[in-house]
Amino acid sequence: MRDAISDPIELPDPQSDASIGVLKQSMSPKKMALKRFVNHRAALLSTIVLVMIIIFVAAAPITTRYGVNETIFPASDGPNQNLAPFNLAWFGTDGNGRDLYSRIIYGAQISMLIGLFTAIGSVLLGTLVGGLAGYKGGWLDDILMRVTDIFLALPLLVVLVIVRGMLKNVSWVSTIMGDPNSVRFLVILLTIIGWMGVARLIRGQVKQLKEREFVEAARALGATSKRIMFRHLLPNSVGQIMVALTFAVVGAIAAEATLSFFGYGPDAGSGMTSLGLLIRDSKRAVPPGYWWLVVFPGVFFIILSLCINFIGDGLRDAVDPKMQQDLK
Amino acid sequence: MLRFIVRRLLWAIPTLFIVTFVVYCALRLATNPLASYARANPRIAKQPEKMAQYIEENGLWPGITGYIRGYFLWLRGFLTGNWQVSIKGSRPVWPNLKDALINTLRLGIMASIVGISIGLALGIFAALKPGRLRDTAVNTGALIGFSIQPFISAVLLQLFFAVQWAKWFGEPLLPTSGMYPPGHTGFDPVLMLKYMILPVIVVSIQTVAAYSRYMRASLLDVLNSDYLRTARSKGISERRVLVKHALRNAMVPIVTLAALDVGAIVGGLIISEAIFEYPGMGMFFLTAESNGDFPELMPWMVIVTSSVILFNLLADLAYAWLDPRIRLD
Numbered sequence: 200m201r202d203a204i205s206d207p208i209e210l211p212d213p214q215s216d217a218s219i220g221v222l223k224q225s226m227s228p229k230k231m232a233l234k235r236f237v238n239h240r241a242a243l244l245s246t247i248v249l250v251m252i253i254i255f256v257a258a259a260p261i262t263t264r265y266g267v268n269e270t271i272f273p274a275s276d277g278p279n280q281n282l283a284p285f286n287l288a289w290f291g292t293d294g295n296g297r298d299l300y301s302r303i304i305y306g307a308q309i310s311m312l313i314g315l316f317t318a319i320g321s322v323l324l325g326t327l328v329g330g331l332a333g334y335k336g337g338w339l340d341d342i343l344m345r346v347t348d349i350f351l352a353l354p355l356l357v358v359l360v361i362v363r364g365m366l367k368n369v370s371w372v373s374t375i376m377g378d379p380n381s382v383r384f385l386v387i388l389l390t391i392i393g394w395m396g397v398a399r400l401i402r403g404q405v406k407q408l409k410e411r412e413f414v415e416a417a418r419a420l421g422a423t424s425k426r427i428m429f430r431h432l433l434p435n436s437v438g439q440i441m442v443a444l445t446f447a448v449v450g451a452i453a454a455e456a457t458l459s460f461f462g463y464g465p466d467a468g469s470g471m472t473s474l475g476l477l478i479r480d481s482k483r484a485v486p487p488g489y490w491w492l493v494v495f496p497g498v499f500f501i502i503l504s505l506c507i508n509f510i511g512d513g514l515r516d517a518v519d520p521k522m523q524q525d526l527k
Numbered sequence: 528m529l530r531f532i533v534r535r536l537l538w539a540i541p542t543l544f545i546v547t548f549v550v551y552c553a554l555r556l557a558t559n560p561l562a563s564y565a566r567a568n569p570r571i572a573k574q575p576e577k578m579a580q581y582i583e584e585n586g587l588w589p590g591i592t593g594y595i596r597g598y599f600l601w602l603r604g605f606l607t608g609n610w611q612v613s614i615k616g617s618r619p620v621w622p623n624l625k626d627a628l629i630n631t632l633r634l635g636i637m638a639s640i641v642g643i644s645i646g647l648a649l650g651i652f653a654a655l656k657p658g659r660l661r662d663t664a665v666n667t668g669a670l671i672g673f674s675i676q677p678f679i680s681a682v683l684l685q686l687f688f689a690v691q692w693a694k695w696f697g698e699p700l701l702p703t704s705g706m707y708p709p710g711h712t713g714f715d716p717v718l719m720l721k722y723m724i725l726p727v728i729v730v731s732i733q734t735v736a737a738y739s740r741y742m743r744a745s746l747l748d749v750l751n752s753d754y755l756r757t758a759r760s761k762g763i764s765e766r767r768v769l770v771k772h773a774l775r776n777a778m779v780p781i782v783t784l785a786a787l788d789v790g791a792i793v794g795g796l797i798i799s800e801a802i803f804e805y806p807g808m809g810m811f812f813l814t815a816e817s818n819g820d821f822p823e824l825m826p827w828m829v830i831v832t833s834s835v836i837l838f839n840l841l842a843d844l845a846y847a848w849l850d851p852r853i854r855l856d
Contacts, residue, residue, distance in 0.1 A: 241670075349546060352790070352791055352839065353794065353831065353835060354791065354794045354795045354797060356797050356798065357831070360816055361554065361557045362553075364556070364558060364816075365556040365557045367557075368556055368557065368559055449674075453676055456676060456678070457798065460678045461801065478678060478679060478682070482678075482682055482802065485686050485690060487690075488686070488691065488694060490690075490691065493682050493683060493686045494683070494686075497679040497682065500676070500679055504674040505674040508674050512670060
């Protein structure tokens with residue numbers, strides 16, 4: 200396969216004794232996947248950058264210079280609003296005289312938490328539903344495919360806004376999900392939409408796996424459905440689940456930003472912010488030409504999603520079953 | 528083939544009814560039309576008999592049976608052309624919706640043509656030399672494109688081409704909002720094109736990224752196939768192999784995907800439209816949603832969902848027609 204060139208796999212050196220018989224050290228599928236991932240240079244670099252971003256963001260009070268809602272100096276000491284980057288505020292200040300650099304870090308904290316929790320929720324729900332539908336087939340599978348077909352084809356923002364409106368107007372929901380502008384509400388809302396993509400991916404994977412010989416062998420040995428699912432299908436889908444998780448994180452962060460951009464995001468009342476809210480503010484900074492308010496949040500957002508996308512891409516290449524067949 | 532088409536068409540009709548019913552219930556819950564009406568007409572809201580009359584006229588009864596009865600009342604009005612008037616301003620809905628639809632189609636079709644053709648070209652370019660520099664460059668570029676959300680590229684482009692450009696060179700290079708300058712009347716294609724450049728770029732970025740990857744994957748699949756080796760081994764030129772055998776077959780899945788994407792255009796440009804204040808379906812939706820305007824949102828959703836269902840059907844048909852290996856029954 201020509202495609203394999205893009206992903207160099209070490210073949211045994213014809214001179215060494217490894218090529219005469221078996222490989223000296225046989226590699227487990229996990230090791231092979233890890234090796235392929237490390238060989239994906241962009242993915243490796245992105246992992247390093249992402250880990251750095253995570254450390255930086257997690258250590259927020261140490262790495263930031265001002266509080267999230269703190270002005271760089273009191274307005275009585277002179278104008279502090281919309282200042283271009285200078286030594287007191289590396290990324291400039293916003294319309295309230297707050298340090299943009301610190302606010303990006305605090306915003307990233309919220310956005311990444313929303314992304315992570317949503318992704319975990321979506322992957323748990325999606326794996327459960329997708330796995331069951333793929334394994335059992337029948338009406339469950341049919342309903343899943345029909346429902347997700349329509350939901351995934353509709354514009355995401357429309358679905359989010361309408362579902363949000365529905366949840367907001369049903370009284371008992373608010374006792375579980377809280378205020379429509381809270382982070383909890385947003386995470387649950389994004390999970391309600393986000394699991395569908397994951398379910399379709401896992402369904403496909405399970406459908407493929409359950410026809411394989413080892414599952415047939417297990418069934419012939421009398422294994423129960425539960426055992427087959429948890430001991431055979433699930434461990435063999437871990438790679439795909441990881442890929443789904445990665446893309447779910449980036450999807451959730453983008454969805455949060457989209458919602459915030461249109462004013463449906465988390466409430467910024469107490470000065471709390473998110474990347475989406477910062478990007479929404481950047482729209483107002485365009486006409487007066489406060490370029491720092493536009494460029495820094497935007498570029499940070501692009502770098503963050505690029506890193507996660509590259510990692511997802513690398514993971515997908517690493518666990519792609521097609522590639523595994525090439526190795527044989 | 529005919530049987531297949533007829534069967535799929537027959538399936539599409541009940542799907543459409545079920546979907547519109549679900550949308551009806553969802554929208555009634557989400558927008559709460561009665562509350563929106565009371566908000567828009569505070570004086571009428573104080574008169575219970577007038578409100579009761581509004582409920583009866585528009586079928587806004589509560590409860591499950593109320594929703595079902597309301598749906599059929601709405602459906603009859605919709606199909607016979609007696610559409611409910613909008614809550615805000617009590618205007619007929621169709622004239623504005625029609626203009627929005629035409630504007631969105633204009634933008635969407637242009638962006639699709641630009642985006643898909645560039646994407647396909649890049650994908651072919653990459654697939655011809657897999658693993659080489661160009662392949663890596665196209666792949667990396669596609670991932671970068673995926674990571675640039677439309678609202679970010681839109682504000683960055685606005686900042687650069689309008690505000691900063693004006694600072695450096697005296698006047699903005701490209702207009703950043705609307706379809707025509709304020710006060711303009713009549714049809715002026717050159718001016719309109721100028722106003723569409725930035726929205727088209729924003730919408731195309733993700734299209735280019737997606738299609739370059741689809742095309743690359745699809746073409747590589749075909750290039751590695753046995754029948755292509757056969758074609759080569761019978762001695763025809765590489766060019767002929769590529770054009771006649773490889774590209775034609777590689778296009779089969781792409782056509783299907785393109786049909787699905789075109790179906791999603793109608794409602795899918797909300798973000799770019801909102802930022803560039805382009806008076807299309809997206810702006811229509813956002814305005815109607817903020818007013819809780821159920822009579823405006825319902826036809827909007829019907830158009831968007833039927834477009835999705837219709838193009839889903841077309842995609843299936845195209846796939847069956849283009850790929851003779853697919854059995855129709």
